[in-house]
Amino acid sequence: MDEARIARRGVGPRLWLAGGWLLLALLAAIFAPLVAPQDPLAQDLMLERLPPFWMSGAEPGYWLGTDSLGRDLLSRLIFGGRIAFIVAFAAAFAACLVGSTLGLIAGYFGGWADRIISRIVDIWMAFPPVLFAILLVAVLGTGLSSVIIAIAVIDWTRFCRVIRAEAMGQSRMDYVENARIAGYDRIGIMLREVLPNVVPSIVALLSLEMGIAVIVEAILSFVNLSISTDDPTWGGIIAEGRLSIHQAWWVLVFPLITLILTVLSFSQFGEALKARFDPVLR
Amino acid sequence: MSADCLDIRNLSAVLANGQRVLRSVSLSVQPGEVRALVGESGAGKTMIGKAVLGVLPSSVRIVEGDMLLEGEDLGRLQPKARRTLIGARTALIPQDPLTALNPSRRIGPQMTDRLVRILGWSGQRADARIRQLLDEVQIRDPDRVLKSYPHELSGGMRQRVLIAAAFAAEPRLIVADEPTTALDVTVQKQILRLITQLQREHGTAILFVTHDLGVVAKISQKVSVLYAGKVVEEADTAALFAAPQHLYTRALMAATPRYTDPFASLKPVDEAVLAGLAAEIADADQAWRPRHG
Ligand SMILES: Nc1ncnc2c1ncn2[C@@H]1O[C@H](COP(=O)(O)OP(=O)(O)OP(=O)(O)O)[C@@H](O)[C@H]1O
Ligand SMILES: [Mg+2]
Numbered sequence: 164m165d166e167a168r169i170a171r172r173g174v175g176p177r178l179w180l181a182g183g184w185l186l187l188a189l190l191a192a193i194f195a196p197l198v199a200p201q202d203p204l205a206q207d208l209m210l211e212r213l214p215p216f217w218m219s220g221a222e223p224g225y226w227l228g229t230d231s232l233g234r235d236l237l238s239r240l241i242f243g244g245r246i247a248f249i250v251a252f253a254a255a256f257a258a259c260l261v262g263s264t265l266g267l268i269a270g271y272f273g274g275w276a277d278r279i280i281s282r283i284v285d286i287w288m289a290f291p292p293v294l295f296a297i298l299l300v301a302v303l304g305t306g307l308s309s310v311i312i313a314i315a316v317i318d319w320t321r322f323c324r325v326i327r328a329e330a331m332g333q334s335r336m337d338y339v340e341n342a343r344i345a346g347y348d349r350i351g352i353m354l355r356e357v358l359p360n361v362v363p364s365i366v367a368l369l370s371l372e373m374g375i376a377v378i379v380e381a382i383l384s385f386v387n388l389s390i391s392t393d394d395p396t397w398g399g400i401i402a403e404g405r406l407s408i409h410q411a412w413w414v415l416v417f418p419l420i421t422l423i424l425t426v427l428s429f430s431q432f433g434e435a436l437k438a439r440f441d442p443v444l445r
Numbered sequence: 446m447s448a449d450c451l452d453i454r455n456l457s458a459v460l461a462n463g464q465r466v467l468r469s470v471s472l473s474v475q476p477g478e479v480r481a482l483v484g485e486s487g488a489g490k491t492m493i494g495k496a497v498l499g500v501l502p503s504s505v506r507i508v509e510g511d512m513l514l515e516g517e518d519l520g521r522l523q524p525k526a527r528r529t530l531i532g533a534r535t536a537l538i539p540q541d542p543l544t545a546l547n548p549s550r551r552i553g554p555q556m557t558d559r560l561v562r563i564l565g566w567s568g569q570r571a572d573a574r575i576r577q578l579l580d581e582v583q584i585r586d587p588d589r590v591l592k593s594y595p596h597e598l599s600g601g602m603r604q605r606v607l608i609a610a611a612f613a614a615e616p617r618l619i620v621a622d623e624p625t626t627a628l629d630v631t632v633q634k635q636i637l638r639l640i641t642q643l644q645r646e647h648g649t650a651i652l653f654v655t656h657d658l659g660v661v662a663k664i665s666q667k668v669s670v671l672y673a674g675k676v677v678e679e680a681d682t683a684a685l686f687a688a689p690q691h692l693y694t695r696a697l698m699a700a701t702p703r704y705t706d707p708f709a710s711l712k713p714v715d716e717a718v719l720a721g722l723a724a725e726i727a728d729a730d731q732a733w734r735p736r737h738g
Contacts, residue, residue, distance in 0.1 A: 274503075337545040344498045345559045346532020355558075359549040442549050442594040 178435035181428035188425055192244030200224050201235035203242040203395050208233055212411040228413045230403060236414060239395035240421055246396050247425065250310055250380040251373035257315035259369045262322025267361065269323070270330025271353045281327070284320045292317050296379055300388045310383055314376045322368055329361045363440040370433025374426035381422055397422050449513065450476045450618050450650040451497060456510030457733075458492060458501070458674075465730060466492050466505060468675040474618065474667075477648040479641075481661040481682065483697075484671030490654040492674070494620040497652070499531050515617060532563050536611035538621040538640070542603035542628075546595035553591030556610050564614055578609035581646070582639050601632040605639065612643050619644075622654045637664060658701045662686060670694050673726050692718045 191198050201224065210233035216226050227236040269280040296313045303309035333339065334357060342352045377397075384398025397418050404415030451474040458467040466489050474480045482490050495501045497512060499519070512519045514534060519527055539545040547555055553575070560571035579587040582605040595603055604624065611619050621640065625633040641664055644651055653664055661668055661682060668685050670678040670693065678691035689695045696718045 337539050337541060338547040340500050341537060341539065341545055343500050343528075344531060344535065344537050346528050346563045348528075351562075356547055356550075360547070362549075443596050 181431035199238035201238040203238040243395040254314035254376040255372040258318040262319035266323040266326030270327040363437040367433040367437035374429030452513040480667040481665035489674040536616040
């Protein structure tokens with residue numbers, strides 16, 4: 164009990180900081196047209212490479228400066244968040260649904276179901292993920308939905324492996340045997356007895372996966388394989404920033420910071436949520 | 446025929462590698478009776494319980510024998526019908542009360558679920574029943590307990606909850622698998638007393654697995670002594686303690702401390718006795734062929 168208390172106390176600030184950043188970024192993305200100070204696509208060669216607000220030469224209204232086409236960096240980051248979050252939620256949920264379901268079945272039923280599913284996972288994991296993603300998008304064509312599909316198709320194995328192991332561990336517990344003696348059917352036991360015990364891990368993985376999806380989307384944008392290049396994306400901005408690193412470092416640094424903060428927050432948020440969901444730690 | 450609550454005849458089971466874990470076990474439990482199943486670790490006591498309850502590990506296969514629950518031959522029933530029958534007429538009081546409860550569900554729903562979902566009771570009736578049973582196992586703050594998660598209760602409390610759950614559906618037979626081994630000594634006595642008391646009031650038959658002859662003497666009317674998957678002696682409890690017939694039983698008794706004189710006659714189970722038994726069993730295995738399977 165004491166250990167649990169201590170663990171819980173550690174959870175507080177982590178949950179709030181990570182959750183706070185994610186909420187801020189999410190709200191900004193949702194209400195982008197209202198909160199973005201400028202039009203993210205408006206080019207103005209008179210305003211190119213303006214520095215951030217604290218440096219000399221900064222213009223009011225362009226808080227984080229502008230890129231080499233004179234577009235407002237903050238506005239582009241805010242609008243870029245829209246795609247990042249859409250991809251994060253859609254891809255992570257899809258990967259989670261497929262992976263957790265198969266993992267639960269493999270871990271709980273064991274036997275041939277487990278052998279088949281585990282074999283598929285092994286084959287899947289033999290592909291290097293980033294190459295796999297690039298290949299998939301090349302085949303599916305660029306666009307929001309192919310990015311989402313690519314991430315889900317690649318990353319369901321992460322859920323499958325972890326949830327399989329956990330479900331397998333739970334299935335050996337006496338409470339599962341007790342439920343069998345009481346006469347519950349197998350699927351009922353899987354859903355009602357085993358599933359609640361793996362939910363904390365599913366939640367943590369889901370949040371982690373959202374962070375990973377954000378990175379993968381950025382990588383795909385970076386190599387120009389993501390969404391159409393007009394819409395700002397974090398990866399796209401990073402790619403452009405890299406070209407002008409010597410004239411305008413902020414175009415590279417701010418999106419990187421945004422990306423890292425978001426990814427870290429997702430993983431921390433997931434861990435903290437897991438602790439909250441777990442009745443033994445609560 | 447007989448109205449035995451449980452009747453096991455010539456039950457043999459083997460592991461995947463062909464090794465025998467149960468050797469033509471026969472035993473019966475009359476309605477309302479407590480039969481102790483005693484033997485050292487690895488003798489196969491838990492296996493017998495699991496066979497009756499239909500939860501043998503997949504690596505263990507029954508190769509011969511019959512099990513009759515209130516006259517119904519479990520081997521003849523379709524799996525679904527067997528599950529339903531076992532679910533309605535039996536219950537388990539397990540060894541480890543922590544892992545026997547689902548850690549992520551509150552006690553209340555865990556206890557009522559079975560009555561509602563398996564036996565089709567109304568939620569209200571199930572709740573009333575559970576509260577009545579909690580009272581019988583002397584839990585004085587049912588509201589708190591029902592709202593708790595398993596880890597929030599002490600080991601003794603958890604075992605009380607499991608005893609209450611076992612008796613709640615009025616099973617005819619309860620398998621109690623070393624229900625006090627995981628508890629500390631003072632709690633053990635209370636739990637044993639509770640099981641005896643509820644058993645008498647409800648008239649439930651119990652197959653009581655233990656390796657403790659002291660517990661056997663206190664709780665049971667009949668005893669079967671198991672060694673290496675074989676019933677080597679069975680008798681009325683009083684008769685067994687008065688005059689143990691089998692060498693192994695005598696050796697076991699000599700190895701059990703007596704409360705009156707704990708240090709006097711304590712000696713390990715005699716090597717020669719065990720060697721003789723092992724040879725006897727090896728001979729029997731040589732000659733043994735399963736009747737079917
Ligand atoms: N899951 C399993 N698969 C294969 N063999 C098993 C399994 N569980 C137990 N056994 C073997 O079956 C035999 C009987 O074991 P069982 O658990 O019934 O003994 P027990 O009398 O209950 O002992 P204890 O007092 O330690 O609980 C042992 O030889 C054991 O090694
Ligand atoms: Mg055992």
